[in-house]
Amino acid sequence: MTPGWPSGTGLLLRRALRRDRVRLPAVVLGLAGTAALSAAATAALYPAASDRAGAVAAVRATPALVAVYGPLTGAGSAGALALWKLGTLGAVAAAVVAVLTVVRHTRAEEDNGRAELVASTPAGRLAPLVAALLAAACFAAALTAATAAGLVLTGVSWADAAAFAAVWGSAALVFAPVAALAAELAGSARGAITAAVLALLAAYVVRAIGDADDPQRSWLVRVSPLGWGELVEPFGTHRWWLLVFPAAAAVLCSTAALVVHGRRDFGSGWLPARPGRARGSRLVHGPAGLAWRRERGLFAAWTAGFVVVGVLCGSVTSRVGGLVDGPRMREVVAALGGPQAVTDAFLAAEFGLLAAVAAIVVAAAVLRAASEERARRADLVLSAPLSRTRWLLSHLVVACVGGVVLLAAAGVSVGLTYRPGSASPLAEVGRSTAAALAQAPAVVLVACIAAALYGVGRGVAAAVWPVLVAFILVAEVGPVVGAAPWVLDLSPFTHVAHLPGGTYDVMSTLWLTAIAAGLVVVAVAAFRRRDLA
């Protein structure tokens, strides 16, 4: 590469940051604020050092918990306990945002033809890609600074705070160029996002297996980009030099993306375009068929991901088998969501996390209606004899069915691999599938919220994202930091049954269903009334 930026990079970077002037600061504030609030709340929850030491010991002795949330390092500092659950999840969230940012400014621009306008100007050939990577780097830097500042303000020592924040920032820094590479190789923006997120999932799973397998640092942790963050040990030894790995990986991946970009034809992907079928199949003869045809690839990829996570959880949980069941453990487990046996609590927590991911996938599928409208493809369909109601509902139904399939896939794969010893395999499949499907009402409710917001207005639809993030944070982090009951009640994820182990409450399911039905009515009524724009 030539020294100095390709011409036009500065302008393009400014334009990218301007386009993201709301979403990136919102994500930064949301993540940093969550970390700071968790730290403040946990300090109040475990005032005595002995309380904390007990909780820490209990978590460390449970491989399944370590697999999902990462190891808990540091001997009982308030910060370590508070941020343990957030560490890996926050890194994943930061990485996802970095992926979306890079693809939004590269492949998505290419798909909608705007990149061609830029490419025809004297701006350097590599400028859009470099600008997108720099925008993601700005996000990583801002996230690191804001998180560290927030933690220091709530009483975490500055070295711990800086190391923790750097782990989040480095995750964003590594996966931004991964997304850039995916954008070069895939034929479309959606393909690029899917590929990059699957790479992220693989990194998560590899480090989870490593953590569960050997708390003393398995090699699997060392090869996963998400494992590097753990090895820094933000609340333990502060091995700063390990941050060299994410930096090196980022440079390597960026270089690869730039090289591929230099050799690739504009608008094409790695795989040559193949001719498709000359006639439509019978399946794609209605709006639901079309929505399914468009979503099936994405849902297939996500189903594969859910199966992998399910298999992982099932096999890891088998080893837990009554490992720890002391009073201290009960305390921790109670904070995690229920007084059940350890394995049940773990599986329930896991299904809760998967439901949150499924809700994201499902909300994105519902919002596909908004992109249909923006691209004016909705004009083509709605000028045919097809009611707006049916068109909107077909998007909603396909999304909800897809979400239920994801949950069922996770439940079945947990059941097939979980061997508690006593129960018959078939009974175990039934039990864990039911547990996974118990989360479905919350996922469906999120889909209906997305539909209602979209029904009110295309511009309003994106408001589902902050709402969904708040729901997930309340459900995942709320109990750990001792949030007030009315706060916990706000999230649908706290109202579904936490199975196995919890009790199934028919009333709350009915309530969730009733609210979802009400939202569908709102969605349809508002959508029928408004202009298509």
Added chain:
Amino acid sequence: MTEQLPVDVRGLVKRFGRTTALDGLDLRVRRGEVHGFLGPNGSGKTTTLRVLLGLLRRDAGVARLFGADPRRDAVELHRRLAYVPGDVALWPELTGGETIDFLTALRGGVDQARRDSLVDRFALDPTVRGRAYSRGNRQKVALVAALASDVELLVLDEPSAGLDPIVDAEFRRAIGEERDRGRTVLLSSHVLSEVEALCDRMTIIHRGRTVESGSLLELRHLTRTTVISELAGPVPRLDDLTGVHTSQLDGRRVVCEAEPAAMQELMRRLASTGIVRLDVRPPTLEQLFLADIARDTGVETS
């Protein structure tokens, strides 16, 4: 009452926030005619069509399709029409063939032989995916889907933009066949030669308002004919004739524009000097268009 017009728009008003896109627009399309809907960019053609399709609400005025309300009766009305948007966006993963079959299936099925012959005539490769089609090819996909459907009314928004000349000629032939089959066509365009060649009647709009409506013949009465003549002797005096505007006078050659009422006298004077060559050009649509718009903006600025 008289038979219901396929399209009947009176005093249509549509606002987007503070901008007024349609400001009392009138449009009437008779059964079985090809109706040109003309206007410069941004004059409100697409907005009108989207109101007629029920995609937009109207703020005031009347908009009827076959006597019914385009929003309330959208589904029933859409069984009787097919629409080709101005900028066709296709589903990136679907091939052209799949898209055609999907759209025609939504409209209740299609005559396969007709669909295949249209794909052939428009030289469309149906195996290419949506994201790989050029603009003209995307247009062709939507056109084939619309023309193959068995409907009474075709609503076409600048349908030939992006088509190459060979396909464009095929398109014009196809529209002629549609007229022969008794279908009604509403064709928005700013390609005036296309409207001139295809349309029975036309409506010209500017800034959301109708400035002129009628057949080409009727509209031509409103404007001047260009007369170019080479004479045997020096050009006679013409400047005392009302309704004749000399634009060029060059010895024995004269170029002037004459209003219909002054034609008789103009010809008499030219003939008295002896005509060597005479070229009389009826007003082109361009002239109509520009004259109308000049009149319209003149009214507005005064």
